[in-house]
Amino acid sequence: MRNFFIIIFLMVYFSGCAEEDKYKPSIYKCDGQGTIEYSNGSIYKGECKKNNRDGHGVITYYWGDKYDGEWKDNKKNGEGKYINQYGIYTGIWKDGNLTKVTNQDSYVDTYKYFNKIRKQAMMIELDTNGILEDSAQNHSNYIMIHDDKLEGLSYHSEERREEGFTGVKSGDRAIYQGYFSKSVGEGISHQKTAKMSINSLMTAIYHRFGILNFIADEVGVGFTQESNSMIRNFVYNRGNSRLNYLCQYDNYSSGRYYYKVCADDNHRIQSELFKSAKSDIATRNPKYVLWPTDKSVNNLYKFSGETPNPIPDYNETGNPISIQFNEYYYSNKIDIKSFKLFQEKKEITETRVLTENTDPNKRFSNYQYALFPLKVLKKNTIYRAEFSYRYNSRDKNIVWSFRTMK
Numbered sequence: 001m002r003n004f005f006i007i008i009f010l011m012v013y014f015s016g017c018a019e020e021d022k023y024k025p026s027i028y029k030c031d032g033q034g035t036i037e038y039s040n041g042s043i044y045k046g047e048c049k050k051n052n053r054d055g056h057g058v059i060t061y062y063w064g065d066k067y068d069g070e071w072k073d074n075k076k077n078g079e080g081k082y083i084n085q086y087g088i089y090t091g092i093w094k095d096g097n098l099t100k101v102t103n104q105d106s107y108v109d110t111y112k113y114f115n116k117i118r119k120q121a122m123m124i125e126l127d128t129n130g131i132l133e134d135s136a137q138n139h140s141n142y143i144m145i146h147d148d149k150l151e152g153l154s155y156h157s158e159e160r161r162e163e164g165f166t167g168v169k170s171g172d173r174a175i176y177q178g179y180f181s182k183s184v185g186e187g188i189s190h191q192k193t194a195k196m197s198i199n200s201l202m203t204a205i206y207h208r209f210g211i212l213n214f215i216a217d218e219v220g221v222g223f224t225q226e227s228n229s230m231i232r233n234f235v236y237n238r239g240n241s242r243l244n245y246l247c248q249y250d251n252y253s254s255g256r257y258y259y260k261v262c263a264d265d266n267h268r269i270q271s272e273l274f275k276s277a278k279s280d281i282a283t284r285n286p287k288y289v290l291w292p293t294d295k296s297v298n299n300l301y302k303f304s305g306e307t308p309n310p311i312p313d314y315n316e317t318g319n320p321i322s323i324q325f326n327e328y329y330y331s332n333k334i335d336i337k338s339f340k341l342f343q344e345k346k347e348i349t350e351t352r353v354l355t356e357n358t359d360p361n362k363r364f365s366n367y368q369y370a371l372f373p374l375k376v377l378k379k380n381t382i383y384r385a386e387f388s389y390r391y392n393s394r395d396k397n398i399v400w401s402f403r404t405m406k
Contacts (some may be wrong), residue, residue, distance in 0.1 A: 008029060010209070013117065016082060023338070026181060028270075030048035030052075030053075031049065031050060031051060032048070036048070036178055036397075038062075040062050042059060042061045042082060043059070044059040044060075045056055045057060045058055045059075046058055046114040046143045050094070051309030052074040053074050054070070054071055054074070055070070056069070057071050060081040062250040064085070064124055064379075065082065065083065065084040066082070066084075067080055067082050068080060069081060069093070071094070073388030075096035076092075076097075076098075077093055077094060077096070077236045078092070078093060081093060082090045082098075084196075085199070085203075085300045085301060085302060086191065086196040086203075086300070087196040087199055088195065088197065089101045089103055089193050089329065091103075091192075091230065093252075095328075098229075098311065099183050100194050100230070100235060101193065101230050102233075104194075105193050105195055105283065106122070106195060107129060109194065110194035110197075110198075110221050110223075111128055111221065113194065114126070114198055114211070114236070117198060117202060117211060117212075118212065118214070119284060120378050121240045121290070121293055122286045122295055123214075123286065123289065123371035124285055126216060126218055126238065126312050127241070128218070128219065128220065129175065129219065129220050129239060129241070130313060131177050131179045132174060132179065132218060132219060132220025133221060134171045134178075134220065135166070135170070135176070135222075135237055136221055136235040136236060136271060137168070137222030138164070138166045138188075139158070139222065140222040140223050140224045140234070140235045141222075141225070141235045142162075142163075142165065142166070143188070143235070144161060144224040144225075144233055145164050145224060146163075147226060153307055155188050155307075156169070156170065156186060156188065159358075163371060167290065169182075170185070171183060174237060174239065179244060179263075180244050180248045180262055180263050181239060181243045181247045181261065181263075182238065182260075182261055182262060183261060184238065184241060184261070185213065185237070185238040185240065186202055186237055186238075187206075187207050187210050187211065187235070187236040187238075188233070188236075189236075189301075190233055191232060191234065192230055194223065194232075194234060197223075197232070197234040199300060201254075202291070203302070203304070203319050205322060205354070205370045206306060206308075206361075208291060208320075209368055211236065212324065214281070214285045214289075214324075214326050214327070216238040216239060216240055217239075217240060217241050217281045217283070218238070218241050220236075220238050221235065221237075222237050235281070237267060240281065241276065242276075242277035242280055242281065243261070243274070243277040243278070246274065246277055247259035247261070250267075251269060251270055252268035252269060252270045253270070256270075257269060257274075257332045257338075258271060258274045262323065263283060277283050277299040278328075283328055285324050286326065287325070287329045288398070290385075290400050291317075291321070291322045292321065292402035294402070295398070295400070295401060296402045296403070297306055297402070298405045298406075299402050299403065299405060300319045300320055300405065301319055301377040301379055301404040301405060302316055302317065302326070302366035302376040302377065303316060303317050303318065303320055304320050308361040308364065309361075310354055310359060310360065310361060310363075310372070311352065311372055311374075312360060312368070313376075314374060317374050317375070318373030318374070318375060319371060319373075319377060320354075320370045321370065321371045321373075321385045322371070323339075323369050323370075323391075323398065324367055324368045324369070325368075326367075326370065327365075330367065332392060333366060333391075334366055334390075334391055335387040335389060335391070337389055337390060337395070338388045339351075339353045339371045339385075339386070339388075339389075340386045340387075341373060341383060341384070341385055342384040342385075343378070343382075344382075348373055348383075349373060351371050351373050352372045352373060353369065353371050353372075354369070354370045355368075356368070356385070377404050379404050379406060380404060381398055381400070382401055382406045383401065383402055383403075384399065384400070385399070385401070386398075387399075389391045
């Protein structure tokens with residue numbers, strides 16, 4: 001049951017939060033049309049008035065993000081678009097502050113993009129479940145109300161007697177809304193748009209394994225706008241419709257059973273039925289899932305942390321490369337021999353491989369493996385991953401390649 005009952009943790013990323021104005025220009029030559037180079041490595045190219053950014057211009061920040069839009073008196077002012085590895089948001093700025101995001105995703109767009117990720121991995125699409133959607137929305141509302149005192153894993157819990165309370169855990173909140181199964185996985189992200197939130201979750205390994213879950217078949221999303229910023233709180237709840245059905249009806253007569261998995265803690269589910277609720281969905285998914293997928297392009301290139309942090313001693317690394325095996329097809333123990341990453345023929349040796357035994361937060365199962373390049377991956381570059389393992393007394397190798405985004 002371990003893979004199914006995993007709770008996915010918090011991913012927080014605020015893009016564009018540093019101000020280039022804090023750094024003195026090292027090359028300051030801009031009147032009419034020109035360039036300003038800052039001491040931290042950021043570069044502005046565009047229109048200026050008396051060496052101030054004014055008119056249309058593009059700034060490329062030293063960490064790789066871009067703003068392409070209008071400026072006035074050295075501040076973002078007017079229409080523009082902000083670009084980072086997670087995507088693009090367009091909006092309206094005033095006196096340097098973002099006042100409106102103009103390309104917000106609809107609920108339909110959000111579900112489509114969520115399933116686009118799964119289809120890329122050759123997995124089944126998840127159906128929309130209105131109850132899970134409502135429970136996710138309730139928790140997003142709770143986060144909005146109490147955001148000033150939430151941090152880390154507390155984003156996943158609710159306190160009794162607090163405004164907006166609908167349940168301590170994600171399963172409790174789903175039951176409050178009318179779901180029958182407690183087995184509800186949850187992912188939370190704070191971003192400008194839904195597509196950016198999903199992309200950010202896919203750089204975070206615990207969240208990635210949750211989105212690419214083998215035994216979930218339905219999902220609900222909720223989001224709210226924070227009152228003092230353009231950040232949205234996205235909550236994704238995943239469930240298993242077959243287990244939810246089994247929690248509604250008496251199905252136990254004799255033999256082994258599971259309990260404390262339904263709204264009614266005393267409700268018993270016959271062991272074989274419980275197992276089939278998972279395996280029926282698992283058989284519709286591939287034997288294993290790679291990410292980034294083989295021969296894929298435009299892949300994200302860096303990881304900036306999640307809670308809990310799988311690489312706590314680094315502020316950022318390269319986007320992790322992962323493989324997760326479908327337990328239905330691999331009932332015996334998998335013994336990893338090596339996990340390597342190459343750029344052309346050269347092996348990248350500064351890496352860290354996480355397994356069930358080496359994951360510092362003990363969230364991995366024996367079916368999940370990830371390689372973290374300890375340096376950010378290069379853009380527009382082809383990489384090759386090689387995973388070697390032993391299964392049923394046979395040595396096996398899986399080799400795949402991918403290209404990072406431009």
